[in-house]
Amino acid sequence: MRQPLIAGNWKMNGSRASAEALMRAVVGGVSGGGCSGKAAEVALCVPFVFLDLGERILADTPVRLGAQNVCSEPSGAYTGEIAAAMLKEFGCRYVICGHSERRDYYSETDALIAKKMVRVIEAGMRPILCVGETLEQREQGLTQTVVASQIDAVIAANGIQSFAQIEIAYEPVWAIGTGRTATPEQAQEVHSFIRARIANHDALIADKIRILYGGSMKAGNAAQLLAMPDIDGGLVGGASLVAGEFLAIWQAGDASA
Numbered sequence: 001m002r003q004p005l006i007a008g009n010w011k012m013n014g015s016r017a018s019a020e021a022l023m024r025a026v027v028g029g030v031s032g033g034g035c036s037g038k039a040a041e042v043a044l045c046v047p048f049v050f051l052d053l054g055e056r057i058l059a060d061t062p063v064r065l066g067a068q069n070v071c072s073e074p075s076g077a078y079t080g081e082i083a084a085a086m087l088k089e090f091g092c093r094y095v096i097c098g099h100s101e102r103r104d105y106y107s108e109t110d111a112l113i114a115k116k117m118v119r120v121i122e123a124g125m126r127p128i129l130c131v132g133e134t135l136e137q138r139e140q141g142l143t144q145t146v147v148a149s150q151i152d153a154v155i156a157a158n159g160i161q162s163f164a165q166i167e168i169a170y171e172p173v174w175a176i177g178t179g180r181t182a183t184p185e186q187a188q189e190v191h192s193f194i195r196a197r198i199a200n201h202d203a204l205i206a207d208k209i210r211i212l213y214g215g216s217m218k219a220g221n222a223a224q225l226l227a228m229p230d231i232d233g234g235l236v237g238g239a240s241l242v243a244g245e246f247l248a249i250w251q252a253g254d255a256s257a
């Protein structure tokens with residue numbers, strides 16, 4: 001049985017004051033919201049500059065801390081970059097790797113993303129590998145080709161065994177921040193394709209790996225998405241910026257467990 005993971009991706013939003021308020025509200029909701037706090041795991045992937053707040057506020061709570069990016073090199077003369085070991089020092093458990101915004105706006109390649117994932121695993125954290133197709137690719141019938149090549153590139157670079165230490169997030173680019181969510185059936189089709197692709201290499205790892213859905217997930221659609229057999233949680237953008245909305249998604253995850 002895979003424990004659902006509901007991870008918020010705050011992206012580049014918030015101030016120190018709003019970040020603190022949001023963290024405290026999420027901790028309060030998860031700790032005392034009437035749910036077990038055990039059935040679904042919850043994490044907040046915050047901007048680097050709020051990691052210190054996260055370390056203090058989330059410590060000794062069920063809410064895990066995550067980052068949104070990492071340098072592909074372990075240390076050295078890489079001005080402006082943040083090393084995996086630094087994230088680990090702040091108590092991060094998760095690091096998002098290869099989000100479509102980074103692939104698109106910062107030209108991150110599969111090879112670079114695979115390297116970042118190695119750094120995250122070496123430092124004792126878990127990468128959340130994001131994959132997904134654009135609208136144009138979906139309309140051309142290329143969804144499976146695109147997702148397969150993104151997954152295969154990491155398997156080729158890092159080996160299938162590394163997939164025992166990662167999460168995957170399927171995020172159709174056309175659903176991110178658009179309000180247009182994949183239907184549960186559309187998402188399930190791709191999630192099951194991803195699991196089968198991994199099973200070609202290792203059935204046990206495929207069975208255990210958590211595949212999250214991301215793309216306009218909100219309180220109103222989370223339960224239906226999370227009810228699908230191969231959807232093991234959510235990577236939540238916009239809706240993770242509103243405590244009540246995010247907590248409702250977490251509760252849907254809790255109920256689906």
Ligand SMILES: O=C[C@H](O)COP(=O)(O)O
Pocket residue numbers: 009099171175176177178179214215216217235236237238239
């Ligand atoms: O990482 C999160 C995804 O990009 C989804 O963002 P969204 O929930 O705002 O569509």
